[in-house]
Amino acid sequence: MARPTVKQPQSPNFDAAFGDGFTVKDYCEKEWESVYYAIRELQGRALRKSKLAQGDTFSWDAYKAKFAEVFGTPDNKRFTLEQMVSYATQKWGMNLEELKAYNRRSWERRNVEVKVSVIPNSVKTPQTLKDVSSWEVSNRVTDTWATDDIPY
Numbered sequence: 001m002a003r004p005t006v007k008q009p010q011s012p013n014f015d016a017a018f019g020d021g022f023t024v025k026d027y028c029e030k031e032w033e034s035v036y037y038a039i040r041e042l043q044g045r046a047l048r049k050s051k052l053a054q055g056d057t058f059s060w061d062a063y064k065a066k067f068a069e070v071f072g073t074p075d076n077k078r079f080t081l082e083q084m085v086s087y088a089t090q091k092w093g094m095n096l097e098e099l100k101a102y103n104r105r106s107w108e109r110r111n112v113e114v115k116v117s118v119i120p121n122s123v124k125t126p127q128t129l130k131d132v133s134s135w136e137v138s139n140r141v142t143d144t145w146a147t148d149d150i151p152y
Helices: 014-018 027-053 060-071 081-092 096-110 134-140
Strands: none
Touching: 027 060, 027 081, 027 096, 081 096
16 A cells, blocks of 8 residues: 655745845855855965965966866856865865854954044044155054955
């Protein structure tokens, strides 16, 4: 005797109900993008370090174009999430959660906002750097090695 099949209720298509202007990306798509950008930055930093050590130049724009050619883009994926995580595990020993955490830290580092509500009178206004030598300017600039050369 055949077993009766039980149909699972289908969830309504909420995205269609909300319309084009109010849809949100699926969770898996967000994960894919986090992994994509984490790998792009990890590999780019490693390549940049290698190129500079060899005395070569490194172009983030050229690298990002080549990376998109190989890995695709968030709109035109060439590999699955699992394949990309496997690649990251092979190259850097990082799993999905570590890649997401790396991307989150990278995002936070790039989007640091200083919120100042009131500047006390004791704070001097910055002097203009007109007629100042480049050596003096370079000594006034703080070290921003982590984010100064990564265009996003």
